[in-house]
Amino acid sequence: GPMSGTMVYAQQANADAEMAMDIDHAKILKDAGVIGVFATYKVNPDYYQRASAERRGGVEEVLAVVDAHKSKVRVDAYLTRGLSSESDFMLRVHAYDLEAAQNFMTDFLETRFGMHTEVTETLTGITKPLNYVTKEDSPDMNAALSSASYSDEEPKYSIVVPIEKDAEWWNMSHEERLSHMEVHTAPTLEFLVNVKRKLYHSTGLDDVDFITYFETADLNAFNNLAVSLMEVPENLYHEQWGEPTILSTIQPIENVVATLSALK
């Protein structure tokens, strides 16, 4: 329902306080109201004509920029080289306000590494509390969601899947969509142990409705999970699934930049 004026005021006060303080890099991954910007990049071939000392300087400048923005921005890095024709790496940037994320992106592109890259894709979304499978509206499914948690080895891989739903979906009642989302959730529960997931809402902010983000050590499990979601009726309302699907290895940013600087 509509929020009371006091609640809106309290939320704004919270958001302002969060922006003023140094961000907590663990908490920002769990909070609602966080902006996530995903960007993929291709390294220009001319970069490899540069002296190795200059490429080494490029790596140092990238680390310095990440450090300079760390009070406002969390940056995660992913290597896509060899797995995508469109890109060599991806950055996922979290901030409580979009401007802070953009300031980081701008400084990154000015480094001696960034200036030799092209941005090939960007996706922006915001995190929210659950819309459907809540304690109130779907108590059993909500409980099932917290009954299992990730227990496999440290995830090595990430998969990003942008998703757009059609007008028919958005014109259904909330109750109809809730029942679809319960049918979505049922076959996915068994994968909670080997797939970590995160959802970003993008309607109106980007050309898609959702950015879905996954981490796993088990690509076979992820493939089975995706097949199980192809088989539910919700899939009839997908206008876009992937395109691109971005598969990568999760790596510290210094590894990603050093590898792409031919220094490893």
Ligand code: HEM
């Ligand atoms: C461990 C596996 C997964 C689990 C447990 C899971 C569970 C859920 C749940 C509970 C929701 C509803 C959130 C809410 O109440 O607002 C949801 C939404 C969603 N999931 Fe999944 N999911 C999984 C995997 C996937 C995969 C593989 C995809 C697609 C690649 C996907 C795409 C989505 C999308 C797009 C939504 C938002 C739908 C909407 O609001 O219309 N999920 N998921």
